[in-house]
Amino acid sequence: xxxxxxxxxxxxxFYGDFQALFDVSLGVEAGQVIAVIGANGAGxxxxxxxxxxxxxxxxxxxxxxxxxxxxxPAFEILKRGIALVPEGRRLFPSLTVxxxxxxxxxxxxxxxxxxxxxxxxxxxxxxxRNLPAPALSGGQQQMAAIGRALMGNPRLLLCDEISLGLAPxxxxxxxxxxxxxxxxxxxxxxxxxxxxxALRAASHVYxxxxxxxxxxxxTRDLTREKISAAYFGV
Amino acid sequence: MQWLNVIxxxxxxxxxxxxxxxxxxxxxxxxxxxxxxxxxxxxxxAYVSLMATQAFGVDPLTSLLLVVPVMALIGYALQRGLLNxxxxxxxxPPLLVTFGLSIIIQNGLLEAFTADSxxxxxxxxxxxxxxxxxxxxxxxxxxxQFIVAVAVIAALQLLxxxxxxxxxxxxxxxxxxxxxxxxxxxxxxxAVAMALSLxxxxxxxxxxxxxxxxxxxxxPARLIFAFEAVIIGGLGSMWGxxxxxxxxxxxxxxxxxxxPGWQLLAGHIVFLAILAVRPQGLFPKVSG
Amino acid sequence: MTxxxxxxxxxxxxxxxxxxxxxxxxxxxxxxxxxxxxxxxMFTFVALASLWNLLAGYAGLVSVGQQAFVGLGGYVLFALxxxxxxxxxxxxxxxxxxxxxxAVPVAILIFRLRGAYFAIGTWVVAEVFRLLASQISVLxxxxxxxxxxxxxxxxxxxxxxxxxxxxxxxxxxxxxxLAAIFALLRSRHGLAxxxxxxxxxxxxxxxxxxWNIKFAVYVLTAFGTxxxxxxxxxxxxxxxxxxxxxxxxxxxxxxxxxxxGGIGRIEGPIIGTIIFFALRxxxxxLGSFYLLMMGAVAIIAMLWAPKGxxxxxxxxxxxxxxxxxxxxxxxxxxxxxx
Numbered sequence: 092x093x094x095x096x097x098x099x100x101x102x103x104x105f106y107g108d109f110q111a112l113f114d115v116s117l118g119v120e121a122g123q124v125i126a127v128i129g130a131n132g133a134g135x136x137x138x139x140x141x142x143x144x145x146x147x148x149x150x151x152x153x154x155x156x157x158x159x160x161x162x163x164p165a166f167e168i169l170k171r172g173i174a175l176v177p178e179g180r181r182l183f184p185s186l187t188v189x190x191x192x193x194x195x196x197x198x199x200x201x202x203x204x205x206x207x208x209x210x211x212x213x214x215x216x217x218x219x220r221n222l223p224a225p226a227l228s229g230g231q232q233q234m235a236a237i238g239r240a241l242m243g244n245p246r247l248l249l250c251d252e253i254s255l256g257l258a259p260x261x262x263x264x265x266x267x268x269x270x271x272x273x274x275x276x277x278x279x280x281x282x283x284x285x286x287x288x289a290l291r292a293a294s295h296v297y298x299x300x301x302x303x304x305x306x307x308x309x310t311r312d313l314t315r316e317k318i319s320a321a322y323f324g325v
Numbered sequence: 326m327q328w329l330n331v332i333x334x335x336x337x338x339x340x341x342x343x344x345x346x347x348x349x350x351x352x353x354x355x356x357x358x359x360x361x362x363x364x365x366x367x368x369x370x371a372y373v374s375l376m377a378t379q380a381f382g383v384d385p386l387t388s389l390l391l392v393v394p395v396m397a398l399i400g401y402a403l404q405r406g407l408l409n410x411x412x413x414x415x416x417x418p419p420l421l422v423t424f425g426l427s428i429i430i431q432n433g434l435l436e437a438f439t440a441d442s443x444x445x446x447x448x449x450x451x452x453x454x455x456x457x458x459x460x461x462x463x464x465x466x467x468x469x470q471f472i473v474a475v476a477v478i479a480a481l482q483l484l485x486x487x488x489x490x491x492x493x494x495x496x497x498x499x500x501x502x503x504x505x506x507x508x509x510x511x512x513x514x515x516a517v518a519m520a521l522s523l524x525x526x527x528x529x530x531x532x533x534x535x536x537x538x539x540x541x542x543x544x545p546a547r548l549i550f551a552f553e554a555v556i557i558g559g560l561g562s563m564w565g566x567x568x569x570x571x572x573x574x575x576x577x578x579x580x581x582x583x584x585p586g587w588q589l590l591a592g593h594i595v596f597l598a599i600l601a602v603r604p605q606g607l608f609p610k611v612s613g
Numbered sequence: 614m615t616x617x618x619x620x621x622x623x624x625x626x627x628x629x630x631x632x633x634x635x636x637x638x639x640x641x642x643x644x645x646x647x648x649x650x651x652x653x654x655m656f657t658f659v660a661l662a663s664l665w666n667l668l669a670g671y672a673g674l675v676s677v678g679q680q681a682f683v684g685l686g687g688y689v690l691f692a693l694x695x696x697x698x699x700x701x702x703x704x705x706x707x708x709x710x711x712x713x714x715x716a717v718p719v720a721i722l723i724f725r726l727r728g729a730y731f732a733i734g735t736w737v738v739a740e741v742f743r744l745l746a747s748q749i750s751v752l753x754x755x756x757x758x759x760x761x762x763x764x765x766x767x768x769x770x771x772x773x774x775x776x777x778x779x780x781x782x783x784x785x786x787x788x789x790x791l792a793a794i795f796a797l798l799r800s801r802h803g804l805a806x807x808x809x810x811x812x813x814x815x816x817x818x819x820x821x822x823x824w825n826i827k828f829a830v831y832v833l834t835a836f837g838t839x840x841x842x843x844x845x846x847x848x849x850x851x852x853x854x855x856x857x858x859x860x861x862x863x864x865x866x867x868x869x870x871x872x873x874g875g876i877g878r879i880e881g882p883i884i885g886t887i888i889f890f891a892l893r894x895x896x897x898x899l900g901s902f903y904l905l906m907m908g909a910v911a912i913i914a915m916l917w918a919p920k921g922x923x924x925x926x927x928x929x930x931x932x933x934x935x936x937x938x939x940x941x942x943x944x945x946x947x948x949x950x951x
Contacts, residue, residue, distance in 0.1 A: 125524070141359060141507060144505075145505075145506075146503060164505070165506055166505040166506075166509055166510045166511070167510055168506070168510075169506065169507065170508060171550055174506070175506050177503055177506070180501045181494065183496045183499040183503070183504075184499055185495040185496070185498070185499050186492060186495055186496060186499070190492050190495075193489070193492060194492050194493065194496050194507050195507055196506075197492070197493065197507060197509070198507065198508035198581040239507075243507070243508065275500060276363060281497035328911060347768065358729075359728070359729030359730060359732075359733065361729070361732070362731070407912070407916075410836070410917070411916070414727060416673075416675065417669070417675060417876065417919075418914075418916070418919060419669075419729070420675055420728075420729050420732055421675075421868065421872055421912075421915045422911075422915050422916065423911050424677065424865075424868065424911075424913070425908040425909070425911040425912040426908065427908075428861075428865055428904055428905070428907065428908035428910065428911075429905050429908040429909060431904075431910075432903055432904040432905040432908070433899040433900070435901040436901055436902060436905070444673070481808065505633045513627045525758050545736070545860065548733065549733065549737055549740060552730070552733045552737070553737065556726070556730070583713055586744075586747070589742065589744055589746045590748075591746070593737055593740060594743070595740070596737065597722060597737075600722055600723070600725055600726070600734075601722055601725075604726075606726035609951075
């Protein structure tokens with residue numbers, strides 16, 4: 092049984108006095124796609140922020156490739172091989188599309204993802220490569236944000252609510268390309284409010300409810316009723 | 326013809342003002358920090374050049390080889406060791422800390438060098454002039470300074486928009502948190518920006534030292550010129566800063582021509598007028 | 614349910630202040646001329662620092678150009694006394710409204726700048742005032758002018774009476790300014806100011822007219838600063854552009870006092886002034902090294918004790934000397950739930 096790529100054990104996280112995560116544990120195998128679903132405020136983004144080093148858990152540990160990364164600062168996390176596609180895209184507005192992609196690769200990690208490869212995955216970005224990032228539509232910006240994260244050649248990609256604010260057809264288009272992303276063994280954690288897409292893309296699901304893991308398991312084993320119950324906490 | 330001469334002199338010194346302003350503008354663009362000690366750092370550079378010329382017997386322009394790296398190093402250390410800790414949402418700490426720094430530098434220089442007025446000698450080039458037309462002369466040194474100022478600003482533009490470092494600076498100024506996710510250590514990025522700013526200040530300081538008398542107390546006036554050039558030209562635009570410097574220089578030159586006591590006042594009045602009529606400056610960039 | 618201001622410590626504080634006020638009022642009877650002058654100087658700094666504190670600590674307007682109004686007040690006094698034969702003490706009272714009047718167009722101009730750029734803008738204004746003052750030859754131009762003996766004599770017949778008069782004037786002026794600031798902070802507008810101090814964006818979205826309040830505070834501060842400036846130069850008997858508009862004397866020291874004592878707290882400037890003068894007496898002969906140290910202390914304070922000495926005390930002990938906090942006191946009557 093191979094060691095999991097990422098192991099989160101009993102993590103508690105706080106914003107000041109407010110506890111956002113309670114005893115959360117989660118595991119990701121190499122090459123696996125995991126979905127983390129839950130209502131607004133359930134703690135999904137908080138979990139990703141902890142993994143990415145933007146905040147640190149008060150208790151518990153996060154282990155990546157057998158090394159503890161619980162307290163390493165955000166700017167080190169990419170070097171370890173974890174990249175985050177932030178909630179709301181957050182492209183750099185002063186940079187063009189291409190510059191945004193290039194800065195994603197500025198850590199020069201070796202790997203299959205290059206500018207050319209990203210443009211192959213998202214041809215619309217190649218057409219708009221010299222436009223300032225804010226000139227793109229929401230869906231295009233999301234693609235650019237994903238491309239930017241891929242340029243860092245991570246082993247684990249964290250996607251924070253990539254469907255947020257996008258039309259369903261655009262969301263479908265983006266999700267349709269995800270298999271190309273995972274083809275070479277890249278692992279994915281998808282945080283979503285759009286349950287349908289998340290369940291289609293992932294092999295395993297974790298459902299958070301008010302900071303706790305309310306449900307987890309292989310996607311095919313979980314029924315709609317179980318998920319609804321866990322999601323809404325009834 | 327006399328007025329043409331006056332305006333020409335004003336344009337040339339405007340280049341120096343633009344150089345004063347470029348460092349200030351850079352730092353504000355990258356980290357929203359206004360360094361109240363900016364003018365005093367220009368004076369510090371002048372004194373470093375003084376020490377270099379005295380210790381190694383070189384002329385001021387050669388001393389740049391030493392002054393620029395020394396000031397850049399000081400800038401890196403200053404940002405990393407002190408100013409990084411003042412950055413944040415509150416505007417008081419960076420303001421008051423750099424104000425305190427200004428007092429420290431001024432009085433440190435006073436203790437070390439006394440209040441005596443100094444000037445660096447650049448040799449024959451100081452008195453060399455070219456005649457452009459009848460009754461129209463241009464000094465070699467002011468011309469060189471102007472050309473260097475334009476070159477420095479062009480180099481900064483190039484750096485910001487054509488290099489990986491420039492990308493990193495712009496990204497960090499846009500969004501610190503996400504910049505970190507790209508693997509950028511923002512403490513280091515900010516320190517590099519400050520080192521860059523002080524490198525520009527170094528050049529400006531040496532030129533100041535050669536052009537005019539300097540003493541520890543003239544820092545605040547340089548800060549004010551730099552600030553006025555930035556505001557007149559418009560926040561966020563390097564070329565706007567050049568234009569601002571030139572306008573300030575010309576205003577002062579015209580004022581001085583009317584009455585020597587009116588030199589500084591003329592500059593301030595033009596600044597206040599632009600503030601009143603077009604507060605965003607003449608050539609602002611959208612993000613500031 | 615009522616809103617109360619006082620706490621136990623503030624009741625103690627008020628008592629201490631009352632006793633101090635009596636002692637200080639009687640100072641001419643127990644202190645020598647040296648002491649009176651020192652106390653008067655301390656009072657002026659308490660006043661200047663309190664006004665700067667109101668501007669920066671409460672309204673969020675950091676000015677490094679208040680020397681503009683100190684000098685303006687001084688020059689107004691000299692102009693009125695020398696050119697128009699106005700009684701110097703009356704001239705102090707007139708300096709206030711004149712300072713406020715001039716502050717109006719100044720504010721309209723420099724309020725177009727924000728944050729640190731605003732700060733430098735205030736400095737530019739002070740520089741403009743300084744340069745204009747050196748152009749006024751009837752008041753000595755660049756080298757300045759002394760107050761003629763004839764004017765000085767109109768204040769009081771004997772030198773000792775004059776000293777006493779100046780002392781009480783300083784005390785009265787400072788107490789009046791502190792009282793005005795206290796009254797403002799305690800009023801409805803003061804609550805708005807405290808809201809702005811704590812979180813400007815939130816205050817604005819709650820409908821508080823932030824620009825108007827800041828404008829009013831700037832003008833009122835100019836009013837007070839001009840009066841203090843007029844007094845300061847009446848005391849000095851001589852004015853020049855460089856002393857009138859000195860950044861070091863009227864801004865650097867004031868900022869130091871406020872930062873060390875505690876920004877945004879009314880007690881801060883008082884504590885800060887005491888510390889500043891204690892340091893000054895101790896390190897008197899060191900010249901620019903003293904200023905250097907002062908700058909270093911201010912930096913250290915800003916980084917490690919940003920709320921100043923008083924802020925530290927408040928955090929640790931919850932004291933307040935002057936009853937400014939607002940406490941909700943739930944039901945002295947006990948109808949319904951307790």
